[in-house]
Amino acid sequence: MSVRLIIAFFTMLLSLPALALDKVTFATNWRAQAEHGGFYQAVVDGTYARYGLDVTIQQGGPQINARLLLAAGRVDFAMGANTIQMFESVQQNVPLVTVASMFQIEPAIFMSHPGEGFDKFEALTKASVFIASDFRASVWQWLKQAYGFKDENARPYGFNAAPFLADKKSVQQGILTSEPYAIEKKAGFAPNVFLLADYGYDSYSTTIETRADTIEKKPDLVQRFVDASIIGWRNYIYGDNAAANAAIKRENPEMTDGQIAFSISKMKERGIVDSGDSLTLGIGAMTDARMKSFFDKMAKAGAVPADLDYKKGYTLRFIGRKVGMELRR
Numbered sequence: 001m002s003v004r005l006i007i008a009f010f011t012m013l014l015s016l017p018a019l020a021l022d023k024v025t026f027a028t029n030w031r032a033q034a035e036h037g038g039f040y041q042a043v044v045d046g047t048y049a050r051y052g053l054d055v056t057i058q059q060g061g062p063q064i065n066a067r068l069l070l071a072a073g074r075v076d077f078a079m080g081a082n083t084i085q086m087f088e089s090v091q092q093n094v095p096l097v098t099v100a101s102m103f104q105i106e107p108a109i110f111m112s113h114p115g116e117g118f119d120k121f122e123a124l125t126k127a128s129v130f131i132a133s134d135f136r137a138s139v140w141q142w143l144k145q146a147y148g149f150k151d152e153n154a155r156p157y158g159f160n161a162a163p164f165l166a167d168k169k170s171v172q173q174g175i176l177t178s179e180p181y182a183i184e185k186k187a188g189f190a191p192n193v194f195l196l197a198d199y200g201y202d203s204y205s206t207t208i209e210t211r212a213d214t215i216e217k218k219p220d221l222v223q224r225f226v227d228a229s230i231i232g233w234r235n236y237i238y239g240d241n242a243a244a245n246a247a248i249k250r251e252n253p254e255m256t257d258g259q260i261a262f263s264i265s266k267m268k269e270r271g272i273v274d275s276g277d278s279l280t281l282g283i284g285a286m287t288d289a290r291m292k293s294f295f296d297k298m299a300k301a302g303a304v305p306a307d308l309d310y311k312k313g314y315t316l317r318f319i320g321r322k323v324g325m326e327l328r329r
Contacts (some may be wrong), residue, residue: 027066032251042232106205162297
């Protein structure tokens with residue numbers, strides 16, 4: 001082939017339009033925060049684009065239900081808060097399927113005032129406990145069955161820390177990466193923090209969900225979104241996350257550098273994203289054994305029907321491939 005023909009061939013290639021990226025909308029379950037950082041990372045560092053995806057992240061909020069948007073076909077993927085939500089979908093015959101779990105540990109906690117007689121988990125059964133309604137229907141049922149917490153000690157929690165701060169003999173629910181920081185900033189003391197996972201609450205968290213028909217019709221799309229999200233989380237936890245944090249603050253102007261730094265430090269410290277099965281299977285990992293363990297506990301506590309076909313709510317098809325493990329520092 002002559003030089004002239006070679007030049008003409010490459011000129012033709014350069015003139016061809018770029019392949020269009022698949023447009024995908026992913027709905028989170030709350031306003032932008034470090035706990036969503038891996039997804040923003042995959043957008044800003046081009047990981048989604050390298051996987052042929054044009055991803056729009058639709059942040060959640062108090063009036064937005066990501067899972068309802070997903071069920072209605074308004075978005076392609078949604079962030080699930082925990083495994084209990086998956087059980088609820090199965091129970092209600094909603095065709096949503098969990099395809100990955102970005103958090104190996106659900107960061108649900110209890111907090112207590114230090115030096116007030118509630119410095120050990122076992123003592124919390126005697127305290128007044130501020131809990132929200134969804135927490136009462138799930139985690140609380142397990143706590144009653146497993147540790148002897150009592151309904152008469154439960155108090156309604158409206159996501160306002162004032163009652164907890166006013167009552168030094170009380171306990172409040174929270175998230176490891178958020179409420180302890182807020183308490184210290186507002187009240188000037190570091191609360192006792194009890195990560196419920198340390199006491200046997202082995203729910204998954206920050207899951208990726210999609211519709212069953214998407215898995216059937218577009219399995220390659222699901223695989224690419226899961227793989228790229230895994231790499232996004234790997235880069236966010238172990239790499240340069242400055243651009244992702246800037247994107248989070250643009251989306252949610254109320255988010256501060258201090259809160260982001262605290263959240264990331266806690267995720268690293270406790271292995272929220274990368275621990276347990278993810279150390280051998282890769283971020284996003286789930287296992288049948290872990291699902292069964294959690295289901296058995298919830299069924300024993302009466303939080304879910306014992307005959308629920310919970311396996312309809314998740315698949316291991318798209319995970320466990322050790323994606324991105326070479327990027328671990």
